[in-house]
Amino acid sequence: MAPLLELNHVTKRFGQVVVARDVSFTIEDGAAVGIVGPNGAGKTTLFGVMSGDLRADSGQVRLAGRDVTRLDAAERTRxxxxxxxxxxxxxxxxxxxENLLVAAQQGGERRGAASHSLAASALERARLSERANLRAGQLGLLDRKRLELARALATRPRVLLLDEVAGGLTEPEVREVVGIVRETLAEGVAVVWIEHVVRALLASVERLMCLADGAVIGDGEPREVLSSAAVREVYLGSEAAFEAAS
Amino acid sequence: MTALAPPKVPDLAPAPAPEVRRSSYPSAWLAGGSLGAVVLLALMPEIISQGGLVVLLNFFILLTMATMWNLLAGYAGMVSIGQQAFVGLGGYSVVVLAVNGLNPLASIPLAAVIPALVALPISYLVFRLRGGYFAIATWVVADTAELVISSVTALGGGTGHPVPGLGSLSPRTFGDVTYWLSLGVAVLALAVTYGLLRSRLGLVLAAVRDDEVGARSAGARVMQARRIVFVVAALGCGAAGALLAVSQLQVQPGSIFSVQWAAEMIFVTMIGGMGTIEGPILGTVLFFVLQQNLASQGAWYLVILGSVAVVVAIWAPKGIWGFVSSRLKFQLFPVGYLLGGRGSTGRRR
Structure with missing residues (x-):
């Protein structure tokens, strides 16, 4: 069976700068994968190429065997x-x-009552029930992060790409986000998570990839990846990675 | 990996359908009030003079156009200054259908569909451009349409063409029927707009207005949503143009394709309140009140119109309705969703 998500020799440039160079990897159904790497390593760019927000200059993106390289973000969400x-x-x-309802109706379940249930489930999953009828513009940072997560969940993803959902949160808040991610994983949704808060990753993922300068320089069991020589080199000076790994 | 033992969680999909309400007050009020207003307006031929009916007819034509422009620009973010293309095509469609033996009054629905059909391929051209470039492109489309139509000698070229087949009605009946048709078209335009905004499409438009990248990522087909709105707006403007042709008994390319129509739609929507259903209604009322009372003042009339626009743009950028409703926290046409039993404090603008 084809892997859930597959990148084949993906290259992406912004002008002269190569932000992803010949990247290939696969994500299996239900997998929990973390991505680390220094700022500017090309992590978010890679997400853009996977989600359809960016178009790869060359290479291929496949979802469950289907070539989605030329599809835009909305179609890939669907x-x-x-x-x-x-x-x-x-x-x-x-x-x-309403934020969640748009996602439920467009990305998930189109019918009236079913879309309402889907939006309400995402609301509860992200612990946002108390805020249901508040305007999204009035939310604080934690609630915005929860909403961001909930909106992605309301599209009923098979693979969920999380871009620093724990960034800027306090310790208890990070634990709560980890809880939401683990509940999502338990449902069989694959999660790919870019995060600088390595503790959060180690509590959630079983595979870790390290990106540097647009290329994958480490991929495997999280603690092994963090302690590998290549990864140590790019992270030299960043204590968080070592502390968490040791 | 024991740390990753999956916690017991309920599945995300099957949950009982939550209670969802569409407004914080009974919609029976809205339905009853609107119906009352429409019935009163429908009885106008019994109440006011034929001259008054003509003023109201033109009021409804402009209201229809403004409602369509508001849908385009206020809700879908497409600032068009070329809607007169579809006004003109609607008017000329009536002529072509009437020449081929159709009753002009009965042909109005079909005459409105033709501009909508033309709008579909045009959308593929103009949607390649955004913002100001889109606006200019629509104007170019309108001018091109005018040039093409006025070069067709069978349609009277630059001097225009009368609408045949209207001689059999008495002036009184003709006046009443065209008035009712214009009322019907305006009510339909408002109802369709309100219906669209309350539908899934309306939610998509609101999302795109707030964050287009986020909307795409939520699965929204942004181009498709815009295309639907563009075609619906052409349909509405086409109906308005068909009514213009019928009520004036003739079409003339220089006037029915005039950019003046775009200017008026934009003016009334901006002063009334863009992005609200109530705005164009209020703006059109204000415009007609000013026009009826001041048109005889010549240049001063234009000075006053311009001043109103400046004052509103500076002190009430969301238009008069936006100014009023933000203070009263009230809207006539609610489009939002309220999730039941969760402390309803949200109210959508």
């Missing part, structure tokens, strides 16, 4: 690739519930 953004992108003028 096929099961959900994503969150590093800086949340709420629909500020709409209520929290």
């Amino acid at each position: 096929l099961g690739i959900g994503r969150t953004y590093q800086v949340p992108r709420p629909f500020s003028g709409m209520t929290v519930f």
